[in-house]
Structure formats: structure tokens, C-alpha cells
Amino acid sequence: xxxxxxxxxxxxxxxxxxxxxxxxxxxxxxxxxxxxxxxxxxxxxxxxxxxxxxxxxxxxxxxxxxxxxxxxxxxxxxxxxxxxxxxxxxxxxxxxxxxxxxxxxxxxxxxxxxxxxxxxxxxxxxxxxxxxxxxxxxxxxxxxxxxxxxxxxxxxxxxxxxxxxxxxxxxxxxxxxxxxxxxxxxxxxxxxxxxxxxxxxxxxxxxxxxxxxxxxxxxxxxxxxxxxxxxxxxxxxxxxxxxxxxxxxxxxxxxxxxxxxxxxxxxxxxxxxxxxxxxxxxxxxxxxxxxxxxxxxxxxxxxxxxxxxxxxxxxxxxxxxxxxxxxxxxxxxxxxxxxxxxxx
Ligand SMILES: Cc1ncc(COP(=O)(O)O)c(C=O)c1O
Numbered sequence: 001x002x003x004x005x006x007x008x009x010x011x012x013x014x015x016x017x018x019x020x021x022x023x024x025x026x027x028x029x030x031x032x033x034x035x036x037x038x039x040x041x042x043x044x045x046x047x048x049x050x051x052x053x054x055x056x057x058x059x060x061x062x063x064x065x066x067x068x069x070x071x072x073x074x075x076x077x078x079x080x081x082x083x084x085x086x087x088x089x090x091x092x093x094x095x096x097x098x099x100x101x102x103x104x105x106x107x108x109x110x111x112x113x114x115x116x117x118x119x120x121x122x123x124x125x126x127x128x129x130x131x132x133x134x135x136x137x138x139x140x141x142x143x144x145x146x147x148x149x150x151x152x153x154x155x156x157x158x159x160x161x162x163x164x165x166x167x168x169x170x171x172x173x174x175x176x177x178x179x180x181x182x183x184x185x186x187x188x189x190x191x192x193x194x195x196x197x198x199x200x201x202x203x204x205x206x207x208x209x210x211x212x213x214x215x216x217x218x219x220x221x222x223x224x225x226x227x228x229x230x231x232x233x234x235x236x237x238x239x240x241x242x243x244x245x246x247x248x249x250x251x252x253x254x255x256x257x258x259x260x261x262x263x264x265x266x267x268x269x270x271x272x273x274x275x276x277x278x279x280x281x282x283x284x285x286x287x288x289x290x291x292x293x294x295x296x297x298x299x300x301x302x303x304x305x306x307x308x309x310x311x312x313x314x315x316x317x318x319x320x321x322x323x324x325x326x327x328x329x330x331x332x333x334x335x336x337x338x339x340x341x342x343x344x
Pocket of ligand 1: 172175
């Protein structure tokens with residue numbers, strides 16, 4: 001039976017495929033807090049190897065994976081630098097401050113178009129009078145930045161900036177798989193540029209739950225304690241890890257399809273002057289400041305036509321493609337959205 005709605009709100013709405021459910025049902029499991037879940041251990045080893053790091057830790061969510069990493073890198077009272085639209089300071093409910101005592105300072109929201117010199121100019125040295133900067137966090141791909149991909153050259157420059165200042169570089173890589181597919185940069189190339197990464201299995205890769213923190217063996221040993229302290233120690237989590245391993249094996253290459261579908265959506269809405277950024281991956285950010293419809297009105301009109309979209313702000317909205325969106329779904333959206341946007 002076809003779904004009633006074409007759900008373009010987020011790539012988190014995917015449901016496990018039949019193959020994934022089969023992998024989950026047959027997963028070997030143990031108590032992961034004891035380190036005895038073979039499926040979790042295998043997933044952690046696989047993901048660490050993908051990024052060329054020594055170790056990885058399975059966590060229940062991308063937010064927890066980010067927050068564990070930030071606590072590894074920044075001590076209470078010290079400072080994190082990131083962009084004003086970063087997930088870590090926008091959608092994690094103040095966790096860096098609440099759990100890590102971390103002070104955050106932001107550069108203006110520029111999505112993936114980061115100027116490493118601007119970041120370098122913000123770094124504060126150690127001293128008795130100022131908050132010392134300990135880490136920089138970037139987001140690959142950038143969620144509120146319309147799925148933008150930070151170029152490898154920029155990341156290399158940022159690594160240089162961090163090294164020069166003796167501070168750490170973290171990647172919120174919830175959708176790093178999309179960057180890898182869009183820019184054809186090997187995951188290991190990304191991996192070697194960061195002290196820590198958080199990567200999500202439950203976004204475009206389609207697993208129901210799960211993210212990992214990636215880093216050195218020493219960091220991941222400490223991360224295990226922080227995860228437990230935050231209530232993120234899971235027991236027979238191998239059922240979830242099996243879904244993640246299946247997603248890694250089956251669902252990375254197919255992201256190119258999601259990107260192509262997003263490009264079709266972008267092409268259809270572009271004539272109405274509402275495209276916020278060039279679409280490179282699976283996110284289509286809409287800027288409605290020059291349109292008669294605001295984001296809520298657009299979402300309501302789209303819903304009435306069977307298409308669900310996200311409202312991100314009064315005049316910003318987002319469309320997301322994912323493995324639950326078929327070609328027929330895109331055709332439906334391509335009929336509905338231009339018609340709505342064309343209305344006076
Ligand atoms: C860029 C980014 N980082 C982190 C997260 C957090 O993931 P979770 O919802 O699993 O906490 C998200 C969620 O959408 C995200 O888009």
C-alpha cells in the first residue's frame with residue numbers, strides 16, 4: 001500500500017528495510033556494557049577502520065556522540081568554536097554547557113563556506129584573563145547549511161589552524177557519508193583530519209538507531225566512561241549494531257540516488273526564487289524571504305497535497321530525500337510544490 005504522504009521532512013524518518021530487519025533478527029548479541037556484544041564490537045572496529053582511527057564507540061544518538069566527543073576535547077569552563085548554525089549549538093538543547101560546562105563561541109552562519117582565517121582569528125590563547133579555546137567543531141555535511149559539503153582543502157586548512165594553535169578539531173559527521181559520495185573523498189581522508197568524529201547510522205543510511213564516536217584508543221576509552229555517565233550504556237545493542245553494519249554495507253553508494261532526487265526538487269523550485277543554497281547532497285534548503293508564502297503556509301499547503309516538509313524558521317523550510325522516497329514520490333512532490341509556489 002503506498003504511503004499517504006511523501007515524507008520529505010528528514011532522513012531520520014526512514015524505516016528499516018526487510019534486509020536490515022533480517023540482519024537485526026539474526027544478530028549475535030551480548031552485554032555491551034561488559035564489552036561482550038560481538039555485533040557492537042564488530043561495528044566499532046569497522047567504523048574505526050573506515051576513518052583510519054584506532055577505535056570507535058557506539059552511542060544511542062548523534063547528539064550523544066557529539067557531546068561525548070566535545071567533553072573529550074574541551075574541559076569545563078574552556079571554549080569550543082563552531083558556526084552559529086551548527087547542530088551542536090542549535091539542536092542539542094544546550095548540552096555542551098549543561099553536561100560539559102563548555103563555553104561555546106560561534107562564527108557567523110555560513111554553512112559549508114568556512115573561511116579558516118576567520119576561525120583562526122577567533123582562537124583565544126591560554127591565559128588568566130580569557131576563556132581558552134580548546135577545540136573547533138565543523139559539520140559535514142552542513143544541516144542548516146542546506147547539505148553543503150565543506151571542501152577537503154578547507155578542512156586541511158582548518159587542520160593547519162588547529163595544529164598551529166595546539167587545539168583539537170571535531171567533525172559532526174552525521175551525514176559525512178553524503179559528503180564522501182558527493183565529493184568522492186575517501187572516508188579515511190576525512191578521518192585523518194580530525195581528532196574526533198561523530199557519525200550517524202540513523203540518518204541517510206537508514207538504520208533505526210545509532211551513531212559512533214571515532215578517535216584514538218585513549219580517547220575512546222575515556223568516551224566509554226562519559227557515555228555511561230550520560231546514561232548511554234546499552235546492553236544487547238547488537239540488534240542495533242547489526243542494522244548499522246547492514247546500512248554501511250548496503251546504503252552508502254545508493255546515497256547518489258538521494259542526491260539526484262534532491263537535485264530534481266531543487267531544479268523545480270529554483271524558478272520561484274526560494275532556493276537558499278546550491279544543492280549538493282540530500283537536503284534542499286528553502287529561503288522564503290522573497291516569497292508571498294511563509295514557511296508554515298508552504299508546509300500546510302504541501303501537506304494538503306500529500307507532501308510533508310520541515311519548517312526550520314519563519315521563512316526557512318527544508319526538503320530531504322532518503323531511502324523511503326521513491327521516484328514516484330518525487331514525481332508527486334514535483335507536481336505539488338511548483339503549483340503551490342506559483343500561486344500569487
Ligand atoms: C548534523 C547533525 N548532527 C547531529 C545530529 C543529531 O542526531 P540525533 O538526532 O541522533 O541526536 C543531527 C540530527 O539530525 C544532525 O543533523
